[in-house]
Amino acid sequence: MAAQQPSEKILVVDAQADSAKLIVLQLQEAGFAAVWARDGEAAIGMLDGDDYSLALLDIRLPKANGIEVLSHIRESGKDTAAIMMTAHGNENLAVECMKAGCVDYLSKPFAMDDMLQRVMRAMTNRRVLLQKQRLEQEKDDFVSMLSHDMKNPLTAVIGSIDIIREGRLGTVNQEQAEYLHAAIDSCNEVIAMIDNLLDIHRFEAGRMQMKIAAYSAVEILRGGTRRFTRIAEHDGIRLRERLSHETPRIAVDKNAFSRVIANLLANSVKFTPEGGEIVVSCRCLKGAEVPWTRLPSYVTVPDGFAEKDCFVQVSIRDTGSGIPPDDLGRIFERYVQSRSGVGRERGGAGLGLAFCKMAVESCGGIIWVESEAGLGSIFVILLPCYLNGTECTGK
Template sequence: MTALTDLDSKMKGFDLGALDYITKPFQDREVLARIKTHLQLSKLTKHLEKEVAEQVISLKQAKEAAEKANIAKSQFLANMSHELRTPLNAILGITEGLQDEVFGEINEKQVKACQIVESSAYHLLSLINDILDVAKIESGQINLDYSIVSVDQLCQASLTFIKQQAQKKGIQILIKLPINLPNLRVDERRICQALINLLTNAVKFTPEGGTITLEVTFPLVKQELPSSKTYLRFGIIDTGVGIAPEDIDRLFQPFVQVDSDLNRQYEGTGLGLTLVKRLVELHGGVVTISSQLGVGSCFTIDLPYEEIEVPLPDVAKKLSPSEQLMPSIQSDKLTSPLVLLAEDNEANIISISAYLHAKEYRLVVAKNGEEAIALAKSQRPNLILMDIQMPRLDGLEAIRQIRLDPSLEKVPIVALTALAMSGDRERCLEAGADEYLSKPVKLKELSLAIQKLLT
């Protein structure tokens, strides 16, 4: 409050920290009105500051809660994966052993019964894998393993998985591939997984005597796709039941099925199409659908294509998994190697032991990590099969301690475990394992892995 009325004096007052400026002589009513206004503004400012501070704290707490929930979800999925895979490993191991007559001769009816059990167990395993894959993608834990693959081989490999199902329903399979198709740089397993999911759905929803076509289009010209890239399209066309327009938008939502009534005709979890969409989008691609009730559906996968300079002969020739694993072993080297099996699940011990005995391996069994270390030092096995989740001492620590013994430093160790989340393989290998096999594992594959490591 001052008698100075020039602009410089007013500005100096504000610069020094004043909120207002009243010149003398002043009016009482004006001063009171200004005081009231500034008190109200001060009160509102403090209230707003308090609300902002509370919001910041609330957002911080929400972020921390979300992070904890995500960690808890990942841990839950890892635990559930282990708990579900462990009994499945026993079921599949014993049925495989029965079919190979490891436990004695069986008749034709018993063989068919074993095949039904095995088929059902693999169906359960596929559901578990779908759930885990969707969870991994949502949490950013999935990494693509890019390689250069032939489009023709990709299509043929995918069709192999559904040909038998299609034949049972009398469904005709057609494949339309243009000549001179380029190679793609993709995660072969994941794109094959997406194609198999779409083809399996096509078989499921196509009546007997129908037709399914796998068609490849290249190059693809599509206005809604980025013009700077070239795309290749996989199209799966069926003469199935079709989908109503109002249901199409719900198709790619997880755990949602269009035919979701209690009396629905088709089994499944509703995760297949969700997984297809996420895997394709990870590759920078797009999934689309067109359908008409009673006529059929067409699902398309559009993947970006980039020029590949690697010569075809160097990348096209690949060994099959069995060729990669099958070593040239002289029989006298594997007369009776000693295998140490560290496993606490009795059913798994029975199935693996019976199979390995039938393959003429000698076997010693440890039921926890401490026993595994003691038997490794006393028995000097040729190879160790190490479960990871065991009582008293887990398999990772057991592997580390075994590797500290100079005489056991080079003994092959296979981590045979139901742990199948992101990073589990790396942790096993860092601990000192030579190989990682996730349960349930086919006993033939286990046998091949053992042969490879013992050469």
């Protein structure tokens, strides 16, 4: 067998000195730096004092048994892998140990060749896991870099362009102002893509902090349409509102939900040709009015959601190129864009709709799209009504 790196240390924890020393000798001949601990207390002290790649733990140990040593390894945060050693008849206990975090178990008495093969396999798996963790850390570092080293300079660029656009450095004519507006819009689009990437990463890592409170859906939607009115007009697109003033409030993270609306509007503008129309709607629905049977299969309805009697439905409809049927179930995934040709030249990372799905679901709602190629699309968000900050069940 190939010799291992000297840094790969193995701790053998066994109260039976003769068998333990034989295991240590076999491991040393295989190229490992193996040492022995005669009881659980000594093993814990040695694990705290040095880094071990693997621990071979007998379940029955004086002072602290093998399960206690395993628990100590996991609680300490060390990346030491563990193989449990147990006498015949204790396999069920060994399986429980594997559920607790050990990677394998050996039934005594065992053949040394079998032991070495299992050790080699555990070491290989550990190396793969550590490499994966390093890659995850590199991804975290890259995402942090995006936030600081790319987003902040872009914000400074927007500020500088805005100073010129406002005429503070000299007169700016209408054509020049249009180009400067376009430059600002492009910078904001890149910042939006960075924000989507960062927040998707936070959602997946369980580190996205949502500040849920009751807000007026109408006010949030109006803020979104105000932002995109000029952009739509520049592209020759009519942007209209159909907002019911009697719509109950919804419980959402205001910043996240505002970005959901912005992402959906940006998507509609991108895929709607000149002369087209985008309509933003909001209304209250009773539970019986919700088209439950029309919900696509990719929509995950939360437990108890369909039993509620009051919902706020937000929809954004466009007269764009539409979405091919085969893409409808994929467009809410990361890095996926519709294969529709119209609008593709405008670019995009395929992150906006993935963020929308994660954000809406984190607010206790659902989102889906209804579309037909060439006939436009309608994105629909359904959230429970909230009255006076309390969920309205209608019962």
